[in-house]
Amino acid sequence: MTDVFIVSDNITSPLGTTSEENFVQLKTGVSGVKRHYNESIYPHPFYASLFDDDSFNTSNGNMPYTKFEQLLIASIKDALQNTEIDVSSNKTILIISSTKGNISLLESGDYDETLEKRISLTTSANLVANHFNFANKPLVVCNACISGLLALITAMRLIISGAYENAIVAGADEITKFVLSGFQSFQALSMGVCKPFDADRDGINLGEGAATIILSANKRYAGNIKLKSGSVSNDANHISGPSRTGEELYQVIDKALKDAGVAAADIDFISAHGTATRYNDEMEAKALALAGLNNVPVNSLKAYFGHTLGAAGLLESVITIQSMRNDTILPSLGFKNAGVSQAINVSEEVMHTPLNNCLKTASGFGGCNAAVVFSKY
Amino acid sequence: MNNNNYIIAHCEISKNGVYKNGQKIFDGPAEDVQDILLTIYQHLNLNYPKFYKMDSLSKLGWLASEVLLAGENIIKDARPQDVGVILSNANSSLDTDIKYLHTVQDFASPALFVYTLPNIVTGEICIKNNFKGESAFFISDALDAAFTEQYVNYLLNNNILQVCICGWVEILKDNYKAVLFLVAKATEGTLFTKENLDNIFNRQTL
Numbered sequence: 224m225t226d227v228f229i230v231s232d233n234i235t236s237p238l239g240t241t242s243e244e245n246f247v248q249l250k251t252g253v254s255g256v257k258r259h260y261n262e263s264i265y266p267h268p269f270y271a272s273l274f275d276d277d278s279f280n281t282s283n284g285n286m287p288y289t290k291f292e293q294l295l296i297a298s299i300k301d302a303l304q305n306t307e308i309d310v311s312s313n314k315t316i317l318i319i320s321s322t323k324g325n326i327s328l329l330e331s332g333d334y335d336e337t338l339e340k341r342i343s344l345t346t347s348a349n350l351v352a353n354h355f356n357f358a359n360k361p362l363v364v365c366n367a368c369i370s371g372l373l374a375l376i377t378a379m380r381l382i383i384s385g386a387y388e389n390a391i392v393a394g395a396d397e398i399t400k401f402v403l404s405g406f407q408s409f410q411a412l413s414m415g416v417c418k419p420f421d422a423d424r425d426g427i428n429l430g431e432g433a434a435t436i437i438l439s440a441n442k443r444y445a446g447n448i449k450l451k452s453g454s455v456s457n458d459a460n461h462i463s464g465p466s467r468t469g470e471e472l473y474q475v476i477d478k479a480l481k482d483a484g485v486a487a488a489d490i491d492f493i494s495a496h497g498t499a500t501r502y503n504d505e506m507e508a509k510a511l512a513l514a515g516l517n518n519v520p521v522n523s524l525k526a527y528f529g530h531t532l533g534a535a536g537l538l539e540s541v542i543t544i545q546s547m548r549n550d551t552i553l554p555s556l557g558f559k560n561a562g563v564s565q566a567i568n569v570s571e572e573v574m575h576t577p578l579n580n581c582l583k584t585a586s587g588f589g590g591c592n593a594a595v596v597f598s599k600y
Numbered sequence: 601m602n603n604n605n606y607i608i609a610h611c612e613i614s615k616n617g618v619y620k621n622g623q624k625i626f627d628g629p630a631e632d633v634q635d636i637l638l639t640i641y642q643h644l645n646l647n648y649p650k651f652y653k654m655d656s657l658s659k660l661g662w663l664a665s666e667v668l669l670a671g672e673n674i675i676k677d678a679r680p681q682d683v684g685v686i687l688s689n690a691n692s693s694l695d696t697d698i699k700y701l702h703t704v705q706d707f708a709s710p711a712l713f714v715y716t717l718p719n720i721v722t723g724e725i726c727i728k729n730n731f732k733g734e735s736a737f738f739i740s741d742a743l744d745a746a747f748t749e750q751y752v753n754y755l756l757n758n759n760i761l762q763v764c765i766c767g768w769v770e771i772l773k774d775n776y777k778a779v780l781f782l783v784a785k786a787t788e789g790t791l792f793t794k795e796n797l798d799n800i801f802n803r804q805t806l
Binding site: 322323324326329330334339342343344345362363364365366367373377380381384386400401404405406407408409454455456457458459460461462463471474587588589590591 | 680681684685690691692694697698700701704708709710713714715716717718719720722723724726727729730731732733734735736737738739740741747750751754760772
């Protein structure tokens with residue numbers, strides 16, 4: 224079977240503009256989640272990880288790209304630097320992941336067909352592809368909170384099947400009035416910095432960001448970390464509530480491990496979804512227990528970055544890859560006291576240990592679950 | 601690649617009416633979209649109260665899946681984890697996004713917000729039928745038959761799925777169209793190729 228190597232990656236977040244910058248910030252315990260009070264997007268104070276007003280804004284006249292597109296471009300540009308990936312080759316595909324893309328344009332009112340076209344995710348994907356002179360038409364994944372992992376899995380399959388040699392997988396989302404009001408309507412927003420897996424967890428923080436992972440089958444990257452496997456499932460239970468049993472997330476974890484040729488005992492670290500809602504974290508704990516992964520160190524990055532929606536699967540995968548390169552597990556910020564029904568090993572401090580095989584999971588609205596395995600060998 | 605995957609059934613719901621395998625089964629009155637969706641629901645004698653809570657995209661996609669799967673035994677024989685739903689459209693959930701944003705000024709509606717993701721329709725189809733295999737939603741300007749062929753063949757040929765429902769579900773204001781395909785390893789049917797996908801997708805609208 225074709226090996227799929229990680230060539231390069233980027234995170235563009237309020238904490239930094241490269242993967243390394245973001246990783247260093249996390250290692251020193253810095254969070255991007257802060258109290259904001261901005262009546263133009265939300266009538267009350269809220270906690271989120273947001274770019275400051277001067278970053279990626281569109282007020283300077285000639286800017287042809289929206290904030291969403293600028294985020295994607297900045298992230299892809301940095302990831303491409305110092306690589307030999309030829310984006311203008313027909314062997315290279317661009318895959319974009321987002322949940323709401325340019326939805327902020329809808330908030331401006333004045334809906335017409337021009338705006339309808341401008342909001343479309345394919346318009347953004349084509350603008351970004353043209354910016355870099357990609358030869359191939361980009362693909363767009365829009366599948367709630369697993370979008371980033373699904374985009375990675377899609378890229379891996381296209382490479383394994385020989386359709387392409389290289390894939391640039393980039394995800395981004397912006398936190399707008401639309402998104403904030405929606406999560407508040409569910410009473411899902413935390414009153415402070417969120418606390419994944421903690422007994423006192425009270426909801427999520429939202430976060431802005433973009434992330435990119437470049438994959439390739441080219442043997443020149445042999446020796447790099449590999450994306451070994453990935454799997455996707457549906458709970459078939461509820462459109463906005465997770466499975467009560469965790470059975471379907473377990474199903475994708477089990478499949479991803481088998482496809483990667485590793486046992487539960489071979490997994491050194493798990494990057495969970497960990498949204499800090501009561502039901503999600505409980506479901507994840509059950510799935511990890513079913514998979515026999517109770518003792519494996521696990522963290523959630525939501526208290527550092529917030530939930531970055533369509534970028535989350537990619538952004539958290541990049542931190543996982545950084546953890547593997549540095550053989551360093553980061554603490555799960557916000558966790559103090561176990562608050563799920565299954566005993567799981569939530570990471571509480573920076574830990575230096577060999578990381579050969581790591582699992583990344585995600586779950587989302589619509590009952591979707593995804594898992595991927597990254598390996599050094 | 602050796603292709604033993606066949607289109608076992610297909611269906612369409614559009615302004616042209618409701619079709620199963622190319623045969624028109626209902627000629628809905630083409631007025632208000634909401635009325636049309638409800639009329640189709642009633643005509644098909646369906647009894648699924650969750651239908652009334654769905655947004656238009658989910659109603660359309662779910663109705664199409666009911667037409668597609670009616671009488672198809674392959675679905676009854678398959679294990680839940682072996683059936684998947686892979687859909688796409690051009691405008692994501694924009695139809696509901698607009699409606700949701702109207703509620704934000706007064707009282708943001710959680711019942712509408714949950715539908716502001718296009719993959720909720722795949723979730724609705726999975727819930728009704730207890731499909732627990734892979735589901736995915738992609739955005740493209742038009743049905744990307746080449747990608748659909750490539751992706752679904754990968755899922756079937758690698759035994760990730762045994763049966764796949766794939767296709768197009770689009771609704772925005774007064775425009776709507778759903779075309780779904782039931783695809784599986786089989787010995788007869790219409791060969792699952794991008795040409796046949798395009799032919800079926802376009803034929804009934806000429």
